Amino acid sequence: MNDGSLRKFYGWFTFLGLLVGVLVVVGYYRDEHRPWKDYQRKFIQEEIRRASTPEQKMLAQRTPVEIRQVLLPELNRVDRCTTCHLAVEDPSYGGFAQPLAYNPLHDRHPFDKFGCTICHRGQGRATTTEDAHGHVAHWDEPMLPQKYIQAACGQCHEASDNPAAPELARGNQLFETVGCRGCHKLGGVGGNLGPELDKVGARRSPDWLKQHFVEPSAVTPNSGMPPQKFAEPDLDAIVLFMLSQTGTNLPGFYASMKVIPSASEGRRLFQLKGCIGCHTVAGQGGKIGPVLDDVGLRRKPEWMMAHFRDPQSVTPGSVMPRFGFTEAESRALTEFLVHLRDQQVALNIPALMAPADRGREIFRKYGCAGCHGPEGKGGIPNPNAKTAQQVPGLSFVADSYTKPELKKMISNGRREIDALDPKRPAPPLYMPAWGSTIKDAELDDLVAYLFSLKPKGEELGF
Amino acid sequence: MNAPLPKRIWLWFTKTRVGRSIFRVGLPESNLERSQAMVSSFLLHVQPAKVNRHALRASYSLGLGLISLYLFFILIGTGVLLMFYYVPSTAQAYDVMKDLQFVVSAGMVVRNMHRWAAHLMVLFVMLHMCRVFYTGAYKAPREFNWVLGVGLFLLTLGLSFTGYLLPWDQLAFWAITVGTNIAGYAPFVGPKLKFLLLGGNIVGQDALTRFYALHVIVLPMIAGLMVSIHLWRVRKDGGLSRPDEQLGDEIATIPLNQLPTNKSYGLMELARGTTPQVGHNPEDEVFSWPHLIFREILLFLLVTAVVLFLAVFWNAPLEEFANPIHPPNPAKAPWYFLGLQELVSYSAFWGGVVVPGLLVTVLVMLPYIDRNRVGVGRWFARERVVANTIFSVCVVVAIVLTIIGTSFRGPNWGWVEPWQNPPTITEGH
Numbered sequence: 001m002n003d004g005s006l007r008k009f010y011g012w013f014t015f016l017g018l019l020v021g022v023l024v025v026v027g028y029y030r031d032e033h034r035p036w037k038d039y040q041r042k043f044i045q046e047e048i049r050r051a052s053t054p055e056q057k058m059l060a061q062r063t064p065v066e067i068r069q070v071l072l073p074e075l076n077r078v079d080r081c082t083t084c085h086l087a088v089e090d091p092s093y094g095g096f097a098q099p100l101a102y103n104p105l106h107d108r109h110p111f112d113k114f115g116c117t118i119c120h121r122g123q124g125r126a127t128t129t130e131d132a133h134g135h136v137a138h139w140d141e142p143m144l145p146q147k148y149i150q151a152a153c154g155q156c157h158e159a160s161d162n163p164a165a166p167e168l169a170r171g172n173q174l175f176e177t178v179g180c181r182g183c184h185k186l187g188g189v190g191g192n193l194g195p196e197l198d199k200v201g202a203r204r205s206p207d208w209l210k211q212h213f214v215e216p217s218a219v220t221p222n223s224g225m226p227p228q229k230f231a232e233p234d235l236d237a238i239v240l241f242m243l244s245q246t247g248t249n250l251p252g253f254y255a256s257m258k259v260i261p262s263a264s265e266g267r268r269l270f271q272l273k274g275c276i277g278c279h280t281v282a283g284q285g286g287k288i289g290p291v292l293d294d295v296g297l298r299r300k301p302e303w304m305m306a307h308f309r310d311p312q313s314v315t316p317g318s319v320m321p322r323f324g325f326t327e328a329e330s331r332a333l334t335e336f337l338v339h340l341r342d343q344q345v346a347l348n349i350p351a352l353m354a355p356a357d358r359g360r361e362i363f364r365k366y367g368c369a370g371c372h373g374p375e376g377k378g379g380i381p382n383p384n385a386k387t388a389q390q391v392p393g394l395s396f397v398a399d400s401y402t403k404p405e406l407k408k409m410i411s412n413g414r415r416e417i418d419a420l421d422p423k424r425p426a427p428p429l430y431m432p433a434w435g436s437t438i439k440d441a442e443l444d445d446l447v448a449y450l451f452s453l454k455p456k457g458e459e460l461g462f
Numbered sequence: 463m464n465a466p467l468p469k470r471i472w473l474w475f476t477k478t479r480v481g482r483s484i485f486r487v488g489l490p491e492s493n494l495e496r497s498q499a500m501v502s503s504f505l506l507h508v509q510p511a512k513v514n515r516h517a518l519r520a521s522y523s524l525g526l527g528l529i530s531l532y533l534f535f536i537l538i539g540t541g542v543l544l545m546f547y548y549v550p551s552t553a554q555a556y557d558v559m560k561d562l563q564f565v566v567s568a569g570m571v572v573r574n575m576h577r578w579a580a581h582l583m584v585l586f587v588m589l590h591m592c593r594v595f596y597t598g599a600y601k602a603p604r605e606f607n608w609v610l611g612v613g614l615f616l617l618t619l620g621l622s623f624t625g626y627l628l629p630w631d632q633l634a635f636w637a638i639t640v641g642t643n644i645a646g647y648a649p650f651v652g653p654k655l656k657f658l659l660l661g662g663n664i665v666g667q668d669a670l671t672r673f674y675a676l677h678v679i680v681l682p683m684i685a686g687l688m689v690s691i692h693l694w695r696v697r698k699d700g701g702l703s704r705p706d707e708q709l710g711d712e713i714a715t716i717p718l719n720q721l722p723t724n725k726s727y728g729l730m731e732l733a734r735g736t737t738p739q740v741g742h743n744p745e746d747e748v749f750s751w752p753h754l755i756f757r758e759i760l761l762f763l764l765v766t767a768v769v770l771f772l773a774v775f776w777n778a779p780l781e782e783f784a785n786p787i788h789p790p791n792p793a794k795a796p797w798y799f800l801g802l803q804e805l806v807s808y809s810a811f812w813g814g815v816v817v818p819g820l821l822v823t824v825l826v827m828l829p830y831i832d833r834n835r836v837g838v839g840r841w842f843a844r845e846r847v848v849a850n851t852i853f854s855v856c857v858v859v860a861i862v863l864t865i866i867g868t869s870f871r872g873p874n875w876g877w878v879e880p881w882q883n884p885p886t887i888t889e890g891h
Contacts, residue, residue: 009756010466016763023770030774031568067565078557080564125560138631138781 036083036127039099040065043086046100050092067127070115074251079115079124081132088116118254119152120144140202144243147236148206154244156257158265171241174234179370183225183432186245190367191432194225199247209239224428226381261328266336269329278320281340289320296338304334359449362442371429376453385427386418398451406447411435496749506755510697512747513754516839517702522597525761526590530618531689532765533583537621538682540576548628550674552667555630556783563780574773580622582769584798587618595828595853598838598846599703605829607695610688612825617685619798624677626796627670635784636793638673639665644799644806647814664786705839791873800867801860807875821856 044063051057069080086100087093089111093102109119117124122143126132134142144152153165159172175181181190186197204212208219213235216223230238249255270276276285279292295304306313308330311320325333353361363369363376371391373379378393385391397406413433419426438446465473469489475481476488486503490496497511516522547558547566562569591611594600600608627638642665646656661668700707795803805813824831837843842850872878 006752006756009752009760012760013756013763016760016767019767020763020770023767023774027568027571027770027774031571076553123560125557125564127564131564140782 034127035129036067037065039084040086043100070111072113072115072118074253075115075118077115077117077124079111079117080127081116081120081122081124082111083127084129084132085116113253117141118155119149121152142205145206148240148243151201151240151243154241155246155248156250156254157260158258159241159244160264162260163262167237167240168244170234171237171239171244174230174238175241176367177364177369177374178228178238179364179367179372179374181365181367182370182372183367183429189365189437191434193429193432197242197245200245201243202246202248204242206239206243209242210235213238222428226429256326256328261331261335263332263335263339266332266334266339269325269333270336273323292337293340296340299337301334301338304337305330308333355445355448356452357449359445359447359452362438362446363449366434366438376450380429382417382427382429384420384424385429386420389420389427391429394450395453395455398454403447403451406450407443410438410443410446490751493749496751499751500749506751508693508697509750509754510701511750513750514701514704514746515748516704516746518748518753518757520757522704522839522841523702524589524593526586526593528758528761529765530583530586530590531693532762533579533586533769534685534689536579536766536769537576537583540572540579541678541682543572544576545678548674550628550670552630552670552784555628555670559629559631559780563777570777571770571773574776574778575769576625577778578772578776579769580625581797584618584622587615588798591615592853592857596841596850597703598836598840598843600829601703601832601835601838602829604695604699604703607692607699608829609826610692610695612822614685614688614692615825616822617681617688621677621681621685622798623796624673624681627665627673628677629780630670630784632781632784632788632790633779635665635786636790637795638669639789640793640795640803641799642669644795644802644814647806647810648819649811649815652815665784666786703839707839792871792875794867794871797864797868801863804863804867804871807871 040063044060044065047060047063048057051060067080068082068086069078070082071078082088084099085103087096088101088103088106091102091104093100094104096102106114115124116122120143121141122134123132123136123139123141126134130136131139150165150168153159153162154168154172157165159165159168162169175186180186180197183191183193184195184197185192190196200209211219212223212225213228213230215227216225228235228238275292278286278289280287281292299307303314307315307320308323308325310322311318368376371380371382372394373391376394376397378390378395380391381389382391383389401409409431411434413435414431417427417430473489476485482488487495487499490499500506500509500511544562547562547569549555549558559573562573594608594611600611623638623641626641627634642656642659645659646652648655657663659669659672660666661672696702794800802813802818805817807813832849837846869880870877
């Protein structure tokens with residue numbers, strides 16, 4: 001055994017041992033040093049500074065530096081945002097810079113019930129800024145920009161009917177009026193030229209959506225969708241509405257918040273449940289129950305609530321059945337009846353409208369305007385279509401079709417659109433077959449409306 | 463005495479009552495003690511007291527088998543730590559990965575170590591196999607140990623493949639979907655085999671449960687057992703192969719009833735076959751302590767350092783939560799199967815069944831096909847130029863196919879050049 005070879009071993013032992021040691025230390029340091037600990041220490045410093053009594057000071061000093069999280073088993077989420085954003089619920093941190101800022105808008109959405117990411121998106125389990133805010137590869141839910149935050153409301157609440165989310169309601173109204181449903185299905189209603197939009201808000205980024213509205217073929221080559229000429233605020237509103245369509249199925253309590261009890265929701269329920277079968281409003285309806293125009297003057301809201309719960313409890317001998325309304329539904333109906341006296345809520349009960357008026361609603365409902373223009377006036381481009389490279393307008397449809405012919409046309413659609421130049425690509429837009437969607441009474445009303453479009457006093461013939 | 467301080471402390475400790483009771487021999491100073499140290503320690507007695515100088519030559523073995531073994535140890539250690547957290551449930555597995563990254567102390571480092579050690583082990587087992595081939599070390603009397611080695615190679619792939627699914631992200635889900643689809647191409651048994659492996663027709667909770675059980679219990683136990691037999695056979699077959707080796711096949715055995723009764727016999731004289739001493743020239747031998755043991759410890763430190771280095775600075779991948787509706791395009795198997803996947807893209811039957819089947823069969827039968835005993839114990843022996851050339855061609859083809867599958871295949875398995883921007887994937891509408 002010569003000592004030389006052993007000494008060589010010892011040298012290597014020392015070197016490799018130190019190397020492993022250094023790597024362990026570096027690994028430990030990188031694992032231990034996390035920015036959220038700095039934020040917490042800053043927060044604790046601030047708390048100590050503010051303490052006015054020795055007890056408060058001691059309490060602040062004892063605040064542990066630790067991961068803080070909101071466990072939301074029902075939502076299958078763990079939100080650790082409060083590990084850095086420690087003061088979101090403390091108003092005294094009003095003007096502070098992030099991450100220590102107070103967020104005043106959460107009175108109705110307490111953290112212990114909602115957490116953060118269900119609305120703001122991002123990655124709740126993460127504890128570093130980029131990961132938590134979700135701006136990293138392989139995370140599908142980056143934080144919703146503050147500009148579009150109202151999109152989050154649409155996940156739980158009816159979009160059309162949320163006083164706290166006017167942008168969302170605007171986006172929804174635009175969606176229903178410009179005719180998106182002519183090509184796209186949402187909630188099962190709409191055409192099939194374009195893709196379904198039920199989960200579009202989870203799939204697409206705000207930038208993508210915006211670009212897609214302005215110039216569809218820029219982000220989706222060969223898209224048949226005509227560019228949409230929205231003004232900037234409208235564009236943001238419709239993007240916001242698209243972002244709200246995430247297709248998230250929320251459990252129990254959260255799903256029950258769908259309906260915000262409001263007068264317009266009450267109006268919808270009033271129609272849906274067929275109240276005018278027995279009650280008269282604005283001179284129309286059944287005679288079995290009392291007239292309701294002035295019920296808001298006669299009855300208190302509490303009385304109405306009790307009445308919806310169980311009519312006999314407040315009106316012994318009443319023949320009105322117990323409908324089993326939920327608390328929210330009862331409140332919505334009550335709101336509606338209370339407001340009815342102010343005539344602020346238009347009734348628009350379909351059964352009482354003229355066929356052509358009902359037809360206008362149907363024209364709107366299925367998004368016909370998306371291709372045929374508002375009120376069927378045309379003007380939507382359809383490149384290479386023989387009809388002046390546009391989707392034909394419908395003003396004079398009464399001259400070209402009989403009613404049965406028109407019904408047949410709507411039901412069967414027309415897949416092949418004559419091309420202006422056979423050598424160029426076929427026109428992207430065509431008439432889908434609506435037969436399985438629009439039928440019976442709806443079809444009759446729609447045709448009545450289309451025939452009513454012809455300007456009065458004009459004859460095309462000689 | 464001018465020994466370094468750690469050594470002096472060690473010497474003092476081994477001479478105390480407690481130290482003696484634990485180490486029995488203490489730090490060996492004489493040759494007798496060096497032998498005793500090896501024989502009297504449970505952990506060391508697996509190895510011989512003396513080894514041939516040739517076996518210690520790093521340029522001969524490259525330490526590849528030992529490196530594979532150490533990686534296996536690291537994998538067991540980190541794997542057990544990961545098991546403390548992991549839940550084999552499709553709903554929770556992915557969240558556990560996130561928690562390991564964001565809230566478990568050193569969780570990410572442990573997962574990284576496990577991941578990189580696993581990839582390295584596949585690589586080093588392959589390299590070890592190449593070394594054994596190029597030095598002709600699979601020839602008699604080591605034929606069966608080669609067969610065990612092929613088994614261990616397949617087990618290593620199996621362990622890596624089953625572990626691949628466990629994070630339950632897109633990468634895991636689609637790699638296993640593609641991998642098990644390849645298994646499904648086998649005639650007759652393929653679909654059944656795939657069904658058995660997945661516990662269904664698609665990758666789901668049942669597949670995760672099965673892969674988990676295979677990954678943490680079944681395969682490691684079999685691998686552990688086979689590693690033990692593999693190592694035991696290395697010693698029983700006369701240590702590492704070397705050029706001047708003599709064959710011990712012709713050693714006569716004396717029938718038991720003819721043994722004189724007035725003499726006690728060592729067990730090796732009664733057993734048939736080669737004894738560990740056959741062909742051992744005392745001049746070629748050195749004591750395992752310290753020559754072998756020190757080298758082994760140094761190599762272990764080196765392997766640990768490399769794995770730690772990779773784990774501290776590079777994170778194991780984790781993609782989106784597994785989504786059976788959205789396959790990535792292209793969906794790729796783990797890298798060691800990408801050569802196969804590339805072959806499958808030409809022909810499912812030939813690439814997925816015939817070629818791998820033939821390859822494994824030939825590998826298993828190799829020592830029984832190539833039976834002459836020339837060129838053992840030397841790298842690239844001239845006498846073995848035909849065998850080496852055939853093997854090299856296979857290795858190069860495998861490497862080229864793997865590189866093509868890894869870097870040159872884009873959407874729809876179309877040809878892409880990695881230095882160009884990948885074509886943007888558009889969705890049809």
